[in-house]
Amino acid sequence: xxxxxxxxxxxxxxxxxxxxxxxxxxxxxxxxxxxxxxxxxxxxxxxxxxxxxxxxxxxxxxxxxxxxxxxxxxxxxxxxxxxxxxxxxxxxxxxxxxxxxxxxxxxxxx
Amino acid sequence: xxxxxxxxxxxxxxxxxxxxxxxxxxxxxxxxxxxxxxxxxxxxxxxxxxxxxxxxxxxxxxxxxxxxxxxxxxxxxxxxxxxxxxxxxxxxxxxxxxxxxxxxxxxxxxxx
Numbered sequence: 001x002x003x004x005x006x007x008x009x010x011x012x013x014x015x016x017x018x019x020x021x022x023x024x025x026x027x028x029x030x031x032x033x034x035x036x037x038x039x040x041x042x043x044x045x046x047x048x049x050x051x052x053x054x055x056x057x058x059x060x061x062x063x064x065x066x067x068x069x070x071x072x073x074x075x076x077x078x079x080x081x082x083x084x085x086x087x088x089x090x091x092x093x094x095x096x097x098x099x100x101x102x103x104x105x106x107x108x109x110x
Numbered sequence: 111x112x113x114x115x116x117x118x119x120x121x122x123x124x125x126x127x128x129x130x131x132x133x134x135x136x137x138x139x140x141x142x143x144x145x146x147x148x149x150x151x152x153x154x155x156x157x158x159x160x161x162x163x164x165x166x167x168x169x170x171x172x173x174x175x176x177x178x179x180x181x182x183x184x185x186x187x188x189x190x191x192x193x194x195x196x197x198x199x200x201x202x203x204x205x206x207x208x209x210x211x212x213x214x215x216x217x218x219x220x221x222x
Contacts, residue, residue, distance in 0.1 A: 004152075033211065041147075041198045043213035086152060097143060097166055098202070098211065100152035 003027050006087050006101035014109055019074040021104045023087030026068065033098065034061050034072045035086040077108045113137065114203050116214035123191050123221050131186040131217045135203030142184040143211070144176060147198040159184055191221045
């Protein structure tokens, strides 16, 4: 079992829909990142959070440390939101490395 | 754009050869981590450098080695390339450990 699990693995929706991507983890963490990866490979950091909720534009990220769960929400989705969204955690033990989920491939159709 | 640059962007090598990938971290960032991302998978941690010292290593064989220079730029070296080394190699820099990471665009390595 992976230390970081995301669901769903693939998600297709229509423009304007509200999107939720979930992330569960099994290790103690100091922080959790939500990342966006477009075709071609470049990764962009969307959020880094260790508690509560953060909002940036149409994106909202929440984390529940007790339940070891985080969600990424996209409101009023748009085709340009189509990308792979990756959850990554910073483990409490050892080097401050990122442990990644397998990613959620999001496709927003016009 | 994050300010983290990687070179080259694409590379084709033959099995058994050696390769060096480079990463220029964002100004002032003293921590650099390298990740390998196979097709369709999430990135896997290779190693991290903090102030020129290796600060942790993932489950990769010794033929994967690295360096960090006084200006905090970094290199990833892979010897005796194997076909399974074909992947996207990502570099991420941060101001310090456990702060937000900024990623380069990656180097796509193909081993034939």
